[in-house]
Amino acid sequence: MLICTIFLAGIIAGMIFYKPYLGIVFVIVSIPFEGIIDLGSISIYPLESILAIFVLICIYKSIVGRHNYFGNTKLVYCCIPFVLCIMLSAVKSIEFSLTMKEIVRWLELFLVYYLTINLINDEKKMRIILYSMFLTVAIASTCGIINYYNSVSFGYRVSFFFGNPNPFAGYINLIIPVLFCMMIASVFLWERIMLGVFAFLSIMAWLSSFSKSGWLSLILTIILVFFLSKIRKRGLLFLAILFAIFAITFLFSDIRGNLMDRERSQPLLKALEFRAMCYPIGFNMAKDDLILGIGIGNYPLIIKAFTKDAILIPNHLHSLYLQLFVETGVIGLSAFIFWLACTIKHLIRSLKVLEGSRNYGLFIGLVGGVIVYLFNNLVDVHVVHGIHLQWGIILGLAVVLIQFRESEKCPEMV
Numbered sequence: 001m002l003i004c005t006i007f008l009a010g011i012i013a014g015m016i017f018y019k020p021y022l023g024i025v026f027v028i029v030s031i032p033f034e035g036i037i038d039l040g041s042i043s044i045y046p047l048e049s050i051l052a053i054f055v056l057i058c059i060y061k062s063i064v065g066r067h068n069y070f071g072n073t074k075l076v077y078c079c080i081p082f083v084l085c086i087m088l089s090a091v092k093s094i095e096f097s098l099t100m101k102e103i104v105r106w107l108e109l110f111l112v113y114y115l116t117i118n119l120i121n122d123e124k125k126m127r128i129i130l131y132s133m134f135l136t137v138a139i140a141s142t143c144g145i146i147n148y149y150n151s152v153s154f155g156y157r158v159s160f161f162f163g164n165p166n167p168f169a170g171y172i173n174l175i176i177p178v179l180f181c182m183m184i185a186s187v188f189l190w191e192r193i194m195l196g197v198f199a200f201l202s203i204m205a206w207l208s209s210f211s212k213s214g215w216l217s218l219i220l221t222i223i224l225v226f227f228l229s230k231i232r233k234r235g236l237l238f239l240a241i242l243f244a245i246f247a248i249t250f251l252f253s254d255i256r257g258n259l260m261d262r263e264r265s266q267p268l269l270k271a272l273e274f275r276a277m278c279y280p281i282g283f284n285m286a287k288d289d290l291i292l293g294i295g296i297g298n299y300p301l302i303i304k305a306f307t308k309d310a311i312l313i314p315n316h317l318h319s320l321y322l323q324l325f326v327e328t329g330v331i332g333l334s335a336f337i338f339w340l341a342c343t344i345k346h347l348i349r350s351l352k353v354l355e356g357s358r359n360y361g362l363f364i365g366l367v368g369g370v371i372v373y374l375f376n377n378l379v380d381v382h383v384v385h386g387i388h389l390q391w392g393i394i395l396g397l398a399v400v401l402i403q404f405r406e407s408e409k410c411p412e413m414v
Contacts, residue, residue, distance in 0.1 A: 013053050020061065020069065021119040023054030025132040027112060027389060032140040032171065033161055034386040047386055051108060058115065072118045074399050078342035079110050082335040089328045092295030099297035102327075109392045116396025123404070129397065130182065133390075137175040138198045141205035144168065148208045158208040169214025170382045172206045173372045174390050176218060177225055181365025185358075217375035225368040228351065275318040275379055281306050282317045286326045293329035320377035340374070343395065350402040357408075359401050366398035 016023045030047045058069045086106055093099035120126055144158035157165040179202065183195035206214065284306050285294055294302055299316070307314075317323045325333045347367050354360045373391045376382065 009049065009053070012050065013057065016054055016057050017061075020054075020058055020067075021125050021129070023050070023057070024112070024116055024119065024129055024393060026050045027054070028129070028132050028393065029136050031386045031390050032136060047389070048104075048108075051111070054115070055111065058119075069115070069118050072403075073114075074117055074403070075343055075346060076110070076114055079339045082332065082339050083107070083110065085328050085332040085335045086296050089293055089296045089332060092289075092292065092298065094295065094298050094301050098300065099295065102297040105388070109388045112389050113392040113396045116393050117399050117403075120397065120400045126397065126400065129393070130178070133175060133393075134179055134195065134198050137172060137179075138201050140168075141172065141201040144205040145201065145208060148205075157210045158205055160205075165209040166211045166213060166380050167382050167387060169206055169209040169211035170217075170373070170376045170380060171387050171390065172202050172209075173214055173218045173221075173376055174369045174387065174394060176202055176206065177221055177368025177372060178362070178365040178394065181225070181361050181368065185361030185365075213376060213379040217372050217378075220375055221368050221372040224371060225364055228364050228367065274314075278314055278317040278319065279322065281314075282322045282326045286329065289329060291329045291331060293325065293327045293332060296327045299323065299327055316381040318379055318381065320381045323381050343370075346402075347398060350405075353402060354405050357405055359404065363398060363401045366394055366401065369394040370398060 012026055016026070027047070027050055030050055034045075034047045061067050062069050083106070086103055090099050090103060116129075120129060140160050144160045147160070148158050159165045159168045162168040162171065176199065179195060179199050183192050183199060186192050186195065206218070281303070285299075285302060303314070317326060321333065321336075324336055328336075347370065350363070354363050370391070373382075373387075382388065
């Protein structure tokens with residue numbers, strides 16, 4: 001097993017060395033399969049291993065070659081205050097390993113975004129990244145659907161390798177807006193058919209997760225994407241196709257019956273009540289440390305002192321923003337909101353720049369992928385599942401499309 005792992009790592013390293021942008025492809029493929037490979041005395045984390053190989057190769061080629069893989073810093077400076085805040089909150093670390101784990105996960109997000117905007121510099125590479133994303137979500141969805149129909153247990157929900165249905169739905173949420181907008185913007189019939197098949201598989205798996213938070217966040221995003229779209233006729237076609245897929249999916253008696261049974265056993269108000277319980281817990285944890293918070297990564301160690309019932313101890317506070325407030329305080333949350341505000345402002349201002357271009361529809365889909373993540377994290381915390389890396393890549397692709405349009409306009413201005 002160890003020899004096979006080393007051999008596979010060598011092949012991946014060789015391909016990334018030959019074509020560095022393929023590192024992003026390997027990151028995308030490894031996200032749904034994130035986990036630990038146990039080799040006895042050695043434990044390997046595939047996602048972190050690929051990222052380490054990827055970064056080392058880019059640094060090496062930047063030093064010894066004539067390539068500059070770190071020259072583009074668009075929106076990178078906006079995240080520096082937040083990085084400094086999570087570093088500062090690490091001073092309160094109770095267990096070093098948990099603190100470093102959370103810091104590394106945030107740094108991975110900014111790193112993969114940084115590499116995306118620097119390595120994707122033409123439309124061919126853009127399409128390779130997009131199709132690797134679509135194929136990966138189609139494979140994950142197919143495996144999830146097969147597991148769902150092979151299961152005979154009551155109330156089964158698709159979670160694939162994510163361990164929980166909510167992160168699985170959150171992962172698919174990121175891809176569906178991009179998938180649909182690219183399908184509508186495509187001029188080739190064969191491409192529309194293929195993307196339609198991917199969309200059908202993704203939505204079937206998405207519905208089979210029975211994640212109310214995932215459903216609500218995607219529906220809100222679809223409504224927003226429809227209003228952002230300037231192509232009303234194709235936008236209506238988009239909604240019609242989406243409704244048709246929903247209708248076809250609910251024709252399956254297993255999904256329809258499971259949904260009805262779940263609503264009877266766990267109504268929506270009960271699920272919302274459990275999530276609302278996290279807010280007083282979070283405020284009680286942070287009331288003595290409002291400025292710097294309790295410290296990044298300390299939540300699992302401190303939560304037990306604030307919840308008497310061991311059964312009701314939440315794995316996280318069911319809101320990324322509340323969790324950041326508790327762990328990094330007012331300063332950390334403000335720095336994070338500042339970074340998000342700069343990012344959203346840049347994307348909104350770019351709608352005018354890309355209006356009328358052939359990539360406008362795809363850009364709207366990427367913006368939808370960015371927004372659905374923000375909606376989803378109002379009632380869930382997905383930062384610990386590698387989904388944030390997929391979000392960083394989607395955000396990077398949106399910025400790359402803006403740069404493509406600006407480079408096209410430069411000769412016109414001259």
